[in-house]
Structure formats: structure tokens, C-alpha cells
Amino acid sequence: MAMVAVGGSIGTGLLLGSAAAIQIAGPSVILSFVLAGFISWTVAMAMGELASMHPAAGSFGVYADLYLNQWAGFITRAGFWAAISIGVGANLVASATYMRYWFPSAPAVVWVAVFSVVLVLVNLLSVGTYGKFEYWFAMVKLVTIVAFIIIGGVLLGSGRVPAQYTSQGSFFPKGVMAPLLAMTFALYTFGGVELVAVTTGESRSTAQIPRAVRWTFIILTVVYLGAIVVLVGVVPWNQVGVAESPFVTTFRSVRIPAASALVNFVILTAALSGANANLYAASRMLFSLARTGWAPALFGRLNSAGAPKLALLGSSYGIVVALVLEKWAPADAFVYILSGALFGLMLSWLVSLAAHFSFRRQATPEQLASLPMRSPIGGWGSVLGLALVSCAILKTWWDSRISLVSGVSYLLLLSAAYAVMKLAHSKTVQYFND
Numbered sequence: 001m002a003m004v005a006v007g008g009s010i011g012t013g014l015l016l017g018s019a020a021a022i023q024i025a026g027p028s029v030i031l032s033f034v035l036a037g038f039i040s041w042t043v044a045m046a047m048g049e050l051a052s053m054h055p056a057a058g059s060f061g062v063y064a065d066l067y068l069n070q071w072a073g074f075i076t077r078a079g080f081w082a083a084i085s086i087g088v089g090a091n092l093v094a095s096a097t098y099m100r101y102w103f104p105s106a107p108a109v110v111w112v113a114v115f116s117v118v119l120v121l122v123n124l125l126s127v128g129t130y131g132k133f134e135y136w137f138a139m140v141k142l143v144t145i146v147a148f149i150i151i152g153g154v155l156l157g158s159g160r161v162p163a164q165y166t167s168q169g170s171f172f173p174k175g176v177m178a179p180l181l182a183m184t185f186a187l188y189t190f191g192g193v194e195l196v197a198v199t200t201g202e203s204r205s206t207a208q209i210p211r212a213v214r215w216t217f218i219i220l221t222v223v224y225l226g227a228i229v230v231l232v233g234v235v236p237w238n239q240v241g242v243a244e245s246p247f248v249t250t251f252r253s254v255r256i257p258a259a260s261a262l263v264n265f266v267i268l269t270a271a272l273s274g275a276n277a278n279l280y281a282a283s284r285m286l287f288s289l290a291r292t293g294w295a296p297a298l299f300g301r302l303n304s305a306g307a308p309k310l311a312l313l314g315s316s317y318g319i320v321v322a323l324v325l326e327k328w329a330p331a332d333a334f335v336y337i338l339s340g341a342l343f344g345l346m347l348s349w350l351v352s353l354a355a356h357f358s359f360r361r362q363a364t365p366e367q368l369a370s371l372p373m374r375s376p377i378g379g380w381g382s383v384l385g386l387a388l389v390s391c392a393i394l395k396t397w398w399d400s401r402i403s404l405v406s407g408v409s410y411l412l413l414l415s416a417a418y419a420v421m422k423l424a425h426s427k428t429v430q431y432f433n434d
Contacts, residue, residue: 001131001196001199001200001203001208001209001212001216002196002211002212002213002215002216002219003131003134003135003138003139004131004134004135004138004195004196004199004277004280004281005192005193005194005195005196005199005212005216005220005277006138006142006192006216006219006220007134007137007138007273007274007276007277008192008195008273008274008277008278008281009189009190009191009192009193009195009220009274010138010141010142010145010192010220010223010270010273010274018189018227018228018231018240019240020185021182021185021186022182022231022232022237022240023237023238023240024174024178024181024182024185025174025178025179025181025182026168026169026171026172026173026174026178026232026237026238027164027165027166027171027173027232027233027237028171028172028173028174028176028178028179029179029182029186029228029232029237030179030225030228030229030232031179032179032180032182032183032185032186033186033189033224033225033228034225035179035183035186035388036183036186036187036189036190036224037190037221037224037225038388039187039190039385039388039389039392040187040190040193040217040220040221041217041221042353042377042381042382042384042385042388043193043194043349043352043353043385043389044193044196044213044214044216044217045213045375045376045377045381045382046352046353046355046356046375046381046382046385047059047060047193047194047196047197047213047352047356048196048197048209048210048213048214048373048375049356049359049371049373049374049375050063050197050352050355050356050359051196051197051200051209051213051373052200052206052209052210052371052372052373053359053367053371054066055200055201055203055206055209056200056201056288057198057201057202057284057285057287057288058077058201058284058285058288058289058291058292059194059197059198059200059201059288059348060076060077060080060194060197060348060351060352060355061073061074061076061077061080061285061288061289061292061351062288063351063352063355063356063359064076064351064354064355065292066355066359067355067356067358067359067362068351068354068355068358070418070422071415071418072351072354072355073292074289074294074414074417074418074421075347075411075414075415075418076347076348076351077285077288077289077292077294078289078294078414078417078418079343079344079347079348079410079414080194080281080285080344080345080347080348081282081285081286081289081315082341082344083341083342083343083344083345084278084281084282084285084318084341084344084345085278085282085315085316085317085318085321086318086321086322086341087274087275087278087318087341087345088119088275088278088279088282088315088316088318088319088322089318089319089320089321089322089323090318090322090341091271091272091274091275091278092112092115092116092119092271092272092275092319092322093108093112093322093323094271095111095112095115095268095271095272095275096108096109096110096111096112096115098264098267098268098271099111099268101261101264109323112319112323115272115275116316116319119272119275119276119279120279120312120313120316122276123276123279123280123283123307123312124303124305124307124309124312125305125307126305126306126307127202127306127307130280130307133276134273134276134277134280137269137272137273137276138273138277140266140269140273141266141269141270141273142219142223144247144262144263144266145223145226145227146223146226148227148230148247148251149223149226149227149230151251152230152231152233152234153226153230155234156230156233156234161233161234163233164232164233164234164235164236164237165232165233167236168236168237168238173237173238180395181395181399183392183395184392184395184396184399186224187389187392188342188345188346189224190220190224191342191345191346192220192274192277193216193217193220194345194348194349194352195277195281196212196213196216197352198280198281198284198285199212200212201284201288202284202306206372207372209372209373210372210373213373247263247266248260248263251263279312279315279316282315282318283307283308283311283312283314283315284308284311285315286299286308286311286314286315287299287300287308287311290311294421298310299311299314342403343393343403343406343407343410343411344410346389346393349385349389350386350389350390350393353382353383353385353386353389354382354386356375356379356382357379357380357382357383357386359379360378360379360382361379393407
């Protein structure tokens with residue numbers, strides 16, 4: 001359960017995109033990741049407590065239905081499904097790009113097709129078989145990043161590589177407010193912690209949920225903070241990502257052969273593992289929508305292995321969308337779609353935190369005492385997390401017109417879909433009543 005969430009979280013954002021955050025804040029980006037880790041902790045605790053009370057594939061959508069309202073339940077499930085399905089396609093398009101390292105003349109569409117077939121077949125197997133596959137898939141990038149942290153730490157500690165934390169002026173080369181400017185990137189990097197809540201619908205028992213939630217948070221926090229601390233220590237912040245990946249620089253410094261090929265392979269597995277975890281989560285969310293009447297009932301059926309086959313195929317639409325946008329749409333169209341998708345992922349955090357606070361206000365002492373997992377920060381911790389996530393989203397909208405337009409449009413489209421479907425449902429009920 002934890003490795004599905006880790007597989008869906010650790011991706012090219014850390015391995016390739018971390019340079020963007022470092023360029024914004026310099027070495028002080030470490031503080032950005034510390035704050036993002038704290039926010040992620042509030043989300044993990046809220047989701048863990050609610051998941052131990054209500055283990056379900058619909059996860060945060062179910063929490064919203066129970067403790068907020070139907071609108072919140074719908075937009076969370078539908079928004080997360082649409083966002084994470086697009087994420088499947090984006091990861092597969094990225095995977096095809098990484099294959100050019102070894103096969104520069106092969107068309108990207110061939111690799112997308114091959115990887116798509118493999119991932120769909122894996123997801124059609126029993127959830128236990130899928131879990132084992134994703135466990136080892138995610139383990140490749142996890143072991144590599146841990147090796148990077150250890151090797152980088154040894155290099156810094158032994159003095160073989162001089163620490164770069166203040167080598168280019170100071171720890172705050174872009175000013176003391178720069179970590180807040182880069183914090184949004186760090187927060188999105190932690191996206192994926194919510195996937196552990198989705199897996200609870202197929203857990204063997206609620207007793208396993210607390211361990212899975214805690215391990216997910218611990219692994220992601222250690223990996224992200226450790227990698228960023230080593231990264232800005234080994235390579236001067238204004239040179240990160242300029243010549244080559246800092247992961248390549250570090251592995252090359254200890255004479256690991258074919259360092260660039262190794263890192264490219266790890267980035268490839270990161271993208272495929274992310275696509276695999278996203279496809280799993282998307283299919284379960286569409287299954288939950290169907291079972292609660294917000295999607296066609298056929299998506300709520302299971303095959304003989306217990307997998308939602310039709311929901312899985314329906315969630316594969318993101319592969320086609322990503323290919324079409326990548327090939328024929330203007331570059332900024334793809335950016336708009338991905339920006340909206342990121343907001344869809346953050347909706348799951350917002351709604352979970354709000355639902356947890358509502359649950360804590362309604363829960364009796366007996367209910368709280370019987371929970372397999374209890375949040376040490378309680379309902380007010382979720383209020384703090386809700387405020388911080390909201391500020392991060394608003395800051396992103398303030399800084400980027402693309403993020404503002406995409407986020408608002410995404411919310412309006414989901415709300416319009418909810419209104420249409422609710423109206424259709426009420427007319428159907430009235431028809432049968434008449």
C-alpha cells in the first residue's frame with residue numbers, strides 16, 4: 001500500500017524538475033521542502049484517520065459525502081479521476097522521450113503503445129499481483145535516490161566535494177522570501193501521498209492502514225528532504241540542471257560506469273511506475289463514481305480477478321489525450337491541461353482536510369477511541385493544513401495566469417457537470433415515481 005503511493009509520488013518532478021525550484025530559491029529551497037513536508041504530514045494524518053474509519057476505493061470522495069456534501073464528494077472524485085488519468089498519459093509520453101536515449105530513431109507513439117498495453121495488462125491482474133509488480137517497480141527509483149543521498153552525504157562529509165550551501169553568495173541568494181516562492185513546487189512534489197487512501201478499499205484489514213500511512217509519509221519525507229539537501233550541497237545552485245542532471249554528476253564523481261545511462265533508466269522507471277500507480281488510482285476512482293451513481297453503472301463491475309476492468313479501460317483515455325495534445329495541440333494547450341490536472345490533485349487534499357475537521361467535530365469519544373489510527377494533531381491540525389494548502393494554491397494563481405485560468409476553469413467545469421448530472425438524476429427518479 002505504501003509503495004503504491006510512493007510509486008505514484010516519486011517521479012520526474014524530483015529527478016528532473018527540482019532544478020526549477022532551486023533556481024527560484026537557491027540552497028534555501030531546503031526550507032521550502034521542510035514546509036511542504038509539514039503540510040503533507042497534516043494531509044497524511046487526516047487521510048489516515050478517515051481511511052481507518054472508512055476504508056474505501058472512493059477514499060476522499062467518500063469522506064466528503066459523509067462529512068461535507070454531495071457537491072464536494074463529486075468534484076473531488078471526478079476531479080481526481082480526470083487529473084490522474086491525464087497524469088497517466090503525461091508519464092507515458094515522458095517515458096517515450098526517455099527511450100530516445102537508446103533508440104533515437106524509434107517513433108514515440110510506438111513506445112507509448114507498448115508501455116500502455118503492458119500497464120493495462122498488469123492492472124487487469126489481481127490487486128495482489130499488481131501490488132507486487134508496483135512494489136518492485138517503485139523500488140528501483142527509491143533505491144537509486146537513497147544511494148544518491150548516501151553517496152552525496154559521504155562526499156560532503158569526507159570533504160571530497162566542498163559544500164555548496166553558501167558558495168554562491170549566501171544560503172538565501174534570492175532573498176529570505178524565496179523559499180515561499182518555491183514552496184508550491186515542493187508541495188506538488190509531495191503529490192501522491194493521497195494514493196495510500198485509495199488503496200485502503202482493497203487492504204486486508206484496517207489494522208494495516210496506520211502502518212501504510214506512516215511509512216508513506218516517512219519514505220517520501222526522507223527521500224525528498226535528503227535528496228534536496230544533498231543536491232544543493234554537491235552542485236552550486238546556479239549550475240543545477242545546466243549541464244547535466246545532478247544525479248549524473250554525483251554518480252560520475254564516484255566513478256560509477258555509465259552514470260548517465262543509469263540515471264536515464266531510473267527516470268524511465270520513475271515515469272512508468274508513476275503511470276502504473278496513477279492508472280490503478282484512476283480506475284478505482286471511476287469505479288467509486290459508478291458505484292455511487294455518478295458514472296455509468298458498467299464502470300462499477302469487477303472481472304474474475306476482482307479488478308474493475310471497464311473502469312480501467314475508461315481511465316486509459318488520458319493516454320490518448322496526452323498523445324493528441326503532445327502531437328497536434330499548441331504547446332501552451334498541454335501546459336493548461338496539466339495545470340488543471342495539478343489543481344485536481346490538490347482538491348483531494350483540500351477536501352480531505354475539511355472533511356477531517358468536520359469528522360472530528362461530530363465524532364464521539366467512543367468513536368475516536370476505537371480508531372486504528374488517530375491523528376496526533378487532531379481537527380485543528382487539519383485546519384492549519386487547509387489554510388496552508390489554500391495559500392499555496394492562491395499563490396500559484398497569483399504568480400501564473402495559466403494556473404489561475406486552468407484551476408478556475410477546472411472547478412467550474414466540475415461544478416457544471418455536477419449540476420447536469422444531479423438534474424438528470426432527479427428527473428429519472430421523478431419519472432419512475434410518476
